[in-house]
Amino acid sequence: MNYTFNWSVLWTGESGRWLLSGLIVTLELSALAWLLALVLGIVSGAFRTVQFRPVRALATFYVEFFRNVPLLVWMFFWYFAVPPVLPEPIREWMFDHGLEFWAGVLALGVYSGARFSEVLRSGIQSIPKTQMEAAAASGLTTFQAYRYVILPVALRLIIPPGTNESLNLLKNSSVALTISVAELTFQTRQIETYTAKAIEALTAGTVIYLVLCLGLASIMSWIERRTAIPGLITGGGRRR
Amino acid sequence: MISGLDVIWRNLPFLMIQGFLGFGQFVGGTIRLAIPAIVLGFLLGIFIGLGRLAPQPWIRIPATLYVEFFRGVPLVMVIFWMWFVVPIALHRPIPEFWVALTAFVIFEAAYLGEIVRAGVQSVARGQVEAATAVGLSGTQTMLFVVLPQALKNMIPSLVTQFIVLFKDTSLASIIGFMDLTKAAQVVNNREVRPFALYLFIAVVYWVCTYSMSRYARYVEQRLSPA
Numbered sequence: 001m002n003y004t005f006n007w008s009v010l011w012t013g014e015s016g017r018w019l020l021s022g023l024i025v026t027l028e029l030s031a032l033a034w035l036l037a038l039v040l041g042i043v044s045g046a047f048r049t050v051q052f053r054p055v056r057a058l059a060t061f062y063v064e065f066f067r068n069v070p071l072l073v074w075m076f077f078w079y080f081a082v083p084p085v086l087p088e089p090i091r092e093w094m095f096d097h098g099l100e101f102w103a104g105v106l107a108l109g110v111y112s113g114a115r116f117s118e119v120l121r122s123g124i125q126s127i128p129k130t131q132m133e134a135a136a137a138s139g140l141t142t143f144q145a146y147r148y149v150i151l152p153v154a155l156r157l158i159i160p161p162g163t164n165e166s167l168n169l170l171k172n173s174s175v176a177l178t179i180s181v182a183e184l185t186f187q188t189r190q191i192e193t194y195t196a197k198a199i200e201a202l203t204a205g206t207v208i209y210l211v212l213c214l215g216l217a218s219i220m221s222w223i224e225r226r227t228a229i230p231g232l233i234t235g236g237g238r239r240r
Numbered sequence: 241m242i243s244g245l246d247v248i249w250r251n252l253p254f255l256m257i258q259g260f261l262g263f264g265q266f267v268g269g270t271i272r273l274a275i276p277a278i279v280l281g282f283l284l285g286i287f288i289g290l291g292r293l294a295p296q297p298w299i300r301i302p303a304t305l306y307v308e309f310f311r312g313v314p315l316v317m318v319i320f321w322m323w324f325v326v327p328i329a330l331h332r333p334i335p336e337f338w339v340a341l342t343a344f345v346i347f348e349a350a351y352l353g354e355i356v357r358a359g360v361q362s363v364a365r366g367q368v369e370a371a372t373a374v375g376l377s378g379t380q381t382m383l384f385v386v387l388p389q390a391l392k393n394m395i396p397s398l399v400t401q402f403i404v405l406f407k408d409t410s411l412a413s414i415i416g417f418m419d420l421t422k423a424a425q426v427v428n429n430r431e432v433r434p435f436a437l438y439l440f441i442a443v444v445y446w447v448c449t450y451s452m453s454r455y456a457r458y459v460e461q462r463l464s465p466a
Contacts, residue, residue: 003328068403068449069442070410072421077442080434174314178414185316198324206313206321213312 040113259423268418289356
């Protein structure tokens with residue numbers, strides 16, 4: 001197996017177009033899944049603080065079950081197992097509008113929502129109770145206390161783990177290739193299939209992912225440094 | 241729903257013994273891949289983590305680049321890299337097991353390395369000074385004073401990362417490794433019962449990962465000074 005490099009496969013033929021469309025699908029899939037995950041994360045996070053026990057149990061079940069099962073299994077589940085049990089009109093709509101893409105959005109969004117929930121919960125729990133009490137003592141209403149005291153701190157605390165989870169979501173979108181969503185990894189494989197130049201194709205895909213992830217990470221760490229409260233939040237800008 | 245149970249029951253030996261444990265006519269097994277991947281990934285992670293803390297720039301910079309690189313790339317991509325590149329480098333085809341194991345060890349070592357680094361940094365500075373004062377060498381200090389204490393602090397994050405790795409082993413099925421996920425796919429191709437099969441393996445994965453996370457919480461509570 002002697003390998004001869006031929007980097008021109010990346011800018012001749014269809015490769016450039018495939019990579020670009022793969023990148024767009026990756027971004028669309030990640031953005032929609034991110035929104036879904038954010039909503040599910042906030043709702044389930046709020047539900048876990050409710051007094052009514054069944055609601056709390058439901059939210060806990062969601063978080064513990066969905067984040068502890070591999071994403072790949074969820075991809076197969078939403079793609080193969082769910083559509084047959086859905087009502088006819090919804091199934092028709094999904095088949096007409098790219099079933100694999102929407103199954104991918106659901107799998108990635110519901111899985112990541114359970115992980116976002118944990119990030120939000122630990123962010124809110126890390127704010128001392130006395131903050132709320134001090135806000136009430138100085139005459140702020142509950143809304144004002146949240147708006148001016150709790151949220152400005154909580155949102156800053158959530159930036160580093162939130163960035164980390166969002167980048168995980170972006171990287172995890174590559175698992176959607178298993179249900180043949182034509183995202184970036186899928187297109188990288190496509191170039192390999194057509195040109196038999198594996199190293200060149202994989203290099204192109206890898207570089208795009210690296211630029212995306214490291215770019216987003218440095219933007220977020222810049223925001224984190226810009227918004228840091230002196231003396232309160234330390235260790236500026238490291239991921240994880 | 242209930243009628244789904246018969247397909248599980250009929251294929252239980254294949255799913256669990258071949259797919260989950262890895263004994264049978266195919267080379268496979270979630271457990272058989274996960275255990276060596278965790279052990280070897282952790283060993284490599286110790287080197288990467290200590291490398292990140294090395295005073296010498298020619299060790300520290302490559303270790304940092306290694307961590308930043310692998311944390312910026314999806315695991316699926318790394319698996320494909322190994323699948324194509326290892327056979328080219330070694331001039332012969334490589335079984336899926338070794339491809340998957342190499343990919344997991346290399347990829348997870350970047351994440352485990354960060355945990356090791358944080359663990360070592362959590363050990364009080366005075367411990368190193370005390371070890372030097374009683375005449376231990378640098379290696380002795382690391383092996384007998386710093387690492388044992390660091391390991392204790394690391395256990396909760398380590399178990400969390402082991403859970404991630406355990407879930408990630410399902411991705412080995414992409415290159416045809418016969419793990420639990422692949423076994424369910426094979427049965428599904430024959431019997432077309434996706435709901436029962438995928439829900440069943442979800443529960444099997446969940447039982448393993450959830451008990452690991454409960455263990456992590458238990459250790460965390462026992463170790464916390466209170």
